[in-house]
Each structure stands twice: as structure tokens, then as C-alpha cells.
Amino acid sequence: MDLKKLTFTLIFCLVLVEIQAQRIAIMGALDEEIAILKEEMGKYKTQNKGGIDFFLGKLRGQKVVLLKAGVGKVNASYSTAVLTENYRPKTLIFTGVAGGLAPDAMPGDIVIGEQLVQYDFGQIDSTGFQVSPFRRLSGGNHQELFIQADSELAKKAKTAADQSELEPVSGRKPRVFQGIIATGDVFVSSDQKARELYDEFGALATEMEGAAIAHICRTLEIPFVIIRSCSDNANNHARVNFNSFVGPASANSARIVLGILEQM
Numbered sequence: 352m353d354l355k356k357l358t359f360t361l362i363f364c365l366v367l368v369e370i371q372a373q374r375i376a377i378m379g380a381l382d383e384e385i386a387i388l389k390e391e392m393g394k395y396k397t398q399n400k401g402g403i404d405f406f407l408g409k410l411r412g413q414k415v416v417l418l419k420a421g422v423g424k425v426n427a428s429y430s431t432a433v434l435t436e437n438y439r440p441k442t443l444i445f446t447g448v449a450g451g452l453a454p455d456a457m458p459g460d461i462v463i464g465e466q467l468v469q470y471d472f473g474q475i476d477s478t479g480f481q482v483s484p485f486r487r488l489s490g491g492n493h494q495e496l497f498i499q500a501d502s503e504l505a506k507k508a509k510t511a512a513d514q515s516e517l518e519p520v521s522g523r524k525p526r527v528f529q530g531i532i533a534t535g536d537v538f539v540s541s542d543q544k545a546r547e548l549y550d551e552f553g554a555l556a557t558e559m560e561g562a563a564i565a566h567i568c569r570t571l572e573i574p575f576v577i578i579r580s581c582s583d584n585a586n587n588h589a590r591v592n593f594n595s596f597v598g599p600a601s602a603n604s605a606r607i608v609l610g611i612l613e614q615m
């Protein structure tokens with residue numbers, strides 16, 4: 352390759368990387384969680400990488416890449432890895448539903464994740480399960496148990512939640528909580544487990560992806576925030592409530608994402 356061609360190729364690649372670096376990534380785990388945003392984008396381009404569809408378009412004037420991560424920590428980690436390798440997003444916003452754990456949280460209420468904790472990573476011995484206080488990384492460092500979301504994004508999420516026209520769920524206007532979200536590879540449908548997660552970690556909601564995404568974003572220094580709207584209370588009735596409220600709760604969480612984008 353002659354020098355002219357090489358220079359052209361280099362500039363082309365740099366421009367391409369620059370264009371991709373400017374996108375904001377928006378992720379949900381389920382179709383319901385990204386449906387409104389996909390509709391709101393109107394025109395978008397679909398790219399498939401590693402078996403995942405990435406929807407490239409604009410929302411509220413911002414260049415975004417939208418994707419469905421799939422359910423659970425493995426799916427979330429894989430999707431986040433493919434996303435970051437291919438698009439190098441400047442920010443990541445996760446939107447979706449959760450089981451509410453705060454005693455006064457009801458289906459429809461919003462939880463903005465200021466800290467994320469993987470509650471099912473630890474050891475089991477004769478005394479039972481103990482969560483590990485840190486996670487060893489391949490480079491020899493440790494990832495802490497509680498992972499902090501970006502405080503500026505969390506602030507924007509709170510403003511958006513307060514100012515957005517959120518739809519009533521089950522006849523009630525959603526309340527907004529900010530705090531800890533507990534992540535594990537389990538759909539929690541147990542009064543006892545819900546109480547334990549609240550008592551042990553101070554978690555206000557539980558879900559299946561947030562801490563995995565947080566772990567990767569912290570490692571790669573990508574500012575992130577996790578927005579959740581409660582579809583249920585992670586109690587004995589969780590499955591029935593989830594089926595009733597996953598649609599409206601997902602839609603409210605997506606409205607908050609739009610409100611965040613308007614502030615950027």
C-alpha cells in the first residue's frame with residue numbers, strides 16, 4: 352500500500368472511531384424495555400455484531416446505540432462487551448424493570464441505581480452462603496462489592512424522573528427512590544429473599560443485569576446509570592405482578608431515559 356492510500360485509510364479509521372465514540376448506549380434486557388425508545392427513534396440503522404442487533408439512530412437530538420442485552424448477568428456482560436468493543440460509547444444508560452424491595456415501594460415506583468451490588472457472588476460452606484467482599488479481576492486488581500454509578504447521570508435521572516409525565520401504574524402515580532440495587536441471576540419471587548436483600552444490602556430493588564454492566568463500565572471507565580421501574584415486589588406474588596406491570600413500568604423507565612437525554 353502506498354503512503355497516500357495508507358494515510359487515507361488511517362484518517363478514515365480515525366473518523367469512524369470518532370463517530371462511534373460519540374454515541375450514548377441505551378440498553379434494556381427485554382423487548383418491552385426498549386420498545387418505546389425504538390419507536391421514538393423512528394428512523395434507525397440496524398447492525399448485527401456477535402449475534403446482537405444494535406439500533407443506531409437519534410433520540411432527543413443525541414446519537415444513540417440501542418440494544419437488548421438479554422436476561423441475566425452473563426447475557427448482560429456479553430452484550431456490554433460486544434457493545435463497548437464495537438461502539439466505544441461515551442455513556443451507558445440501562446433502562447428496565449425490577450422487583451421493588453423497599454418496604455414502601457409499590458409496582459410502578461422508580462429506583463435510580465446509585466450503587467449496584469452482585470448479591471450472589473460468594474462462597475457456600477456449612478454455615479451457608481456468604482457474599483464475597485470483592486471480586487478479583489484478571490489484572491490482579493479488585494472490583495469492590497458496591498459499584499458506584501456516575502453521580503452526574505444519577506442526578507440527571509432524578510431530575511428527569513421528577514419532571515417526566517410518568518403514567519400511573521395500578522392507578523397510582525410512581526414515586527422516585529434513589530439508592531442501592533441488588534443484582535443476581537435469579538428472578539426473586541419470595542417474601543423471605545426480598546426481606547433478606549433489603550436487610551443485608553440495603554437494596555431498594557432487585558434485578559438480573561445491573562451490577563454486571565456496572566462492573567464492566569467501571570473497568571472501562573464508562574459513565575453509567577441504571578434506571579429501574581418496579582414491575583413487582585420480588586415477593587410471593589412477583590410473577591403475577593410482573594406479567595401485569597412489565598409493560599407500563601418499562602414505558603415509564605424509558606420516559607426517564609428520554610428526560611436524561613434532553614439534559615445532555
Ligand code: ADE
Binds near residue numbers: 450557
Ligand atoms: N425483574 C423484575 N422483577 C424482578 C424480580 N422479582 N427479580 C429479579 N429480577 C426482576
